[in-house]
Amino acid sequence: MIFKIEEPIKNIFHLNFDKKKDLCETFMRFQEHFESPEYRGKFFSIKEYKAWYRKTSPKGKKTGRFTYNQDWSGFNIPSYILEPFKEGKFNPLSKKEKIFLKEFGNIEGKFYIIGTYGSTNLDTLDHDIAHALFYTDPVYNKKMKKLVASIPAKDLKKIHDHLGSSGGYHEDVFEDETHAYITINMPYMEKKHGITSEELWSVHKKMQKVFQKHSKS
Ligand SMILES: [Zn+2]
Structure with a gap:
């Protein structure tokens, strides 16, 4: 398993893997303990999670296969x-989980870990840096929460419906995800999911300004 670690912003670590499969297998239980609609805050085995994912994820339902390693490409955990x-x-831990813990288990204080693979897609990385700042930077967090609160109800409902139906997110992380998607992935939200309005684009622009400011300090 090959990966490299960088710290692009203080207390934000970026782990970049050569292979997508290694990335997904390393992060899966950490990520799902954090934000799965079913497993957030719970303890579970890899086998149990795989069975659940096959039965409930959009692609799993269609194919009967475990498609997690194809479905996800960016990871983020506080x-x-x-x-x-x-x-x-979570014992027994897999070999990959053990390597991961060895790398980060002894770092003190509040920090954030981002996982990507290959030549990093900049939007994926920025989406996860947005999550990281939301957790590590209290001023950023406050500004972004205020902007999320300013999104018109009809748009917010569409965003939440989308987050709920993609199968990956617990309600507790909707605010954080809304901020990350609207800040970084607004063109994608419009093109792919028809989520768009003049007001939403204006919130996006304000969020971009906050993001640019805080991701450069
Ligand atoms: Zn996200």
Whole structure:
């Protein structure tokens, strides 16, 4: 398993893997303990999660296969998620999970880990840097929460419906995800999901300004 680690912004670590499969297998349980609609805050085995994903994810339902490694390409977790793994709540750990914990398990304080693979898609990385800043930078967090609150209800409903139906997100992370998608992926939201309005584009522009400012300091 080959990967490299960078710290592009203080307390934000970017882990870049050669192979997508290694990336997904390393992050899966950490990510899903953080934001799965079913497993957030719970302890579970890899086998149990795979069975659930096959039965409930959009592609899994269609194909009967475990398509997680194709479906996801960027990962993001706050450092507190490592605690139950360190405490043995997820034992037995896979080899990849052990390597991951060894890398980050001894770092003190609040930090954030982003995972990508190959030559990094800049939008994927920025989406995850947005999550990281939302967690590590209190001023950024406050500004973005205010902007999310300014999104018209009809647009917000569409965004939440989208987050709910893509199968990957627990309600608790909707605010954070809304901020990341509208800041970074607004063209994609419009083109792919028809989520667009004049007001939403104006919120996007304001969010972009906040993001540019805080991701450069
Ligand atoms: Zn996200």
